[in-house]
Amino acid sequence: xxxxKTVIAFSIKDMVKRKSFIISTCIILVLIVIGFNIPNIMKAxxxxxxxxxxxxxxxxxxxxxxxxxLQSMNQMDLGYNVQVANNEISFxxxxxxxxxxxxxxxxxxxxxxxxxxxxxxxIENMTQAAMVPEDLVNTINMLYTNLQISKLGLTQEQIxxxxxxxxFVIEQTEEQxxxxxxxxxxxxxxVLFYAIYFCAYQVSSSITTEKTSKxxxxxxxxxxxxxxxxxxxxxxxIVGLIQICVIVAVALISAKAFLEPELLNAVLDMSMMTxxxxxxxxxxxxxxxxxxALLYALTGSTVSxxxxxxxxNTPVAILAVIGxxxxxxxxxxxxxxxxxxxxxxxxxxxxxxxxxxxxxxxTTPEIILSIVVLVATILIIAxxxxxxxxxxxxxxxxxxxxxxxxxxxxxxxx
Numbered sequence: 001x002x003x004x005k006t007v008i009a010f011s012i013k014d015m016v017k018r019k020s021f022i023i024s025t026c027i028i029l030v031l032i033v034i035g036f037n038i039p040n041i042m043k044a045x046x047x048x049x050x051x052x053x054x055x056x057x058x059x060x061x062x063x064x065x066x067x068x069x070l071q072s073m074n075q076m077d078l079g080y081n082v083q084v085a086n087n088e089i090s091f092x093x094x095x096x097x098x099x100x101x102x103x104x105x106x107x108x109x110x111x112x113x114x115x116x117x118x119x120x121x122x123i124e125n126m127t128q129a130a131m132v133p134e135d136l137v138n139t140i141n142m143l144y145t146n147l148q149i150s151k152l153g154l155t156q157e158q159i160x161x162x163x164x165x166x167x168f169v170i171e172q173t174e175e176q177x178x179x180x181x182x183x184x185x186x187x188x189x190x191v192l193f194y195a196i197y198f199c200a201y202q203v204s205s206s207i208t209t210e211k212t213s214k215x216x217x218x219x220x221x222x223x224x225x226x227x228x229x230x231x232x233x234x235x236x237x238i239v240g241l242i243q244i245c246v247i248v249a250v251a252l253i254s255a256k257a258f259l260e261p262e263l264l265n266a267v268l269d270m271s272m273m274t275x276x277x278x279x280x281x282x283x284x285x286x287x288x289x290x291x292x293a294l295l296y297a298l299t300g301s302t303v304s305x306x307x308x309x310x311x312x313n314t315p316v317a318i319l320a321v322i323g324x325x326x327x328x329x330x331x332x333x334x335x336x337x338x339x340x341x342x343x344x345x346x347x348x349x350x351x352x353x354x355x356x357x358x359x360x361x362x363t364t365p366e367i368i369l370s371i372v373v374l375v376a377t378i379l380i381i382a383x384x385x386x387x388x389x390x391x392x393x394x395x396x397x398x399x400x401x402x403x404x405x406x407x408x409x410x411x412x413x414x
Contacts, residue, residue, distance in 0.1 A: 003223040007231025036254040199240025200292035204300030225390035288350025327352030346377040
């Protein structure tokens with residue numbers, strides 16, 4: 001136990017002293033603060049006024065077809081700052097206004113000889129829109145319809161009967177109810193993947209670096225390979241968990257400090273976060289980290305040069321990406337059998353099961369089965385990794401192939 005604590009402490013100290021770790025952590029934290037400050041930065045650049053983000057739209061109604069009703073569009077929260085002109089304005093004049101940024105878009109209402117109307121929607125270039133925006137078309141049609149109805153002398157009851165009074169509701173055929181903000185789930189899934197994948201990757205990098213610097217020879221003569229593997233895995237995992245906690249804490253503080261309450265509630269709906277969910281997320285982080293870290297410990301022990309780490313780690317990286325995308329895409333249909341499989345399959349369960357719990361669809365037997373399978377997988381990987389590690393760690397020759405690894409493992413069992 002004393003040797004294990006020594007290796008853990010050594011791994012933690014070595015990890016936090018790395019320039020790459022310090023720089024990457026600082027960059028992530030700075031980007032988080034800047035990201036949550038983007039609305040404030042945009043407001044400072046464009047000026048603090050109520051029309052920020054609104055499209056400046058000029059509507060030319062020279063024949064007064066809409067009889068002054070177009071100004072009401074500014075009260076409809078359509079995202080347009082509408083200016084209405086009832087005098088003649090030529091296309092060239094509109095072009096000049098757009099080039100000078102006086103307006104963003106324009107619409108010219110022209111009456112044709114047959115009594116119908118042509119609406120010319122003018123923008124700077126065709127890449128801005130493939131067609132006239134649907135909300136603009138619907139609003140123009142509604143204003144014109146209401147204007148004509150008002151001229152018919154109908155009663156309020158007759159006018160009300162012309163508008164549909166339908167109540168739309170969404171119902172599902174499956175009995176199991178699903179809850180949770182999908183956007184929040186996706187963001188947390190990415191954070192969890194980053195935490196597990198990149199923290200586990202550091203184990204491989206650490207082992208290979210120490211082989212190169214001959215530090216490993218001292219460690220091997222001082223303690224057992226099992227202690228080294230477990231100690232480095234636990235030590236780097238502790239640092240990774242602390243790093244993720246710091247990142248999440250800075251993100252939450254930045255969101256509270258810099259985002260407006262309405263935007264904060266829309267972006268970070270944390271109503272589904274419960275103590276049980278928090279505990280299970282940490283449990284799956286630890287188990288998922290151990291599974292991938294031990295695989296990386298195995299690949300790290302098979303190479304003797306840092307430049308070979310990337311190629312040696314490729315199979316594990318592919319497994320991690322497959323596991324992440326398997327859980328990510330099955331979240332689109334969380335009640336499917338494939339999602340249930342992803343929640344139990346050990347390479348994807350660390351990314352999938354916490355969010356089945358968040359959505360309220362994970363049953364207790366599913367959670368227990370998922371943890372049992374994941375723990376069993378970790379024990380198998382640990383047994384293989386330690387045996388390969390103990391024989392391959394002092395190999396300073398060429399990178400070991402899969403055939404060599406299998407041969408070493410078989411020989412070690414004999």
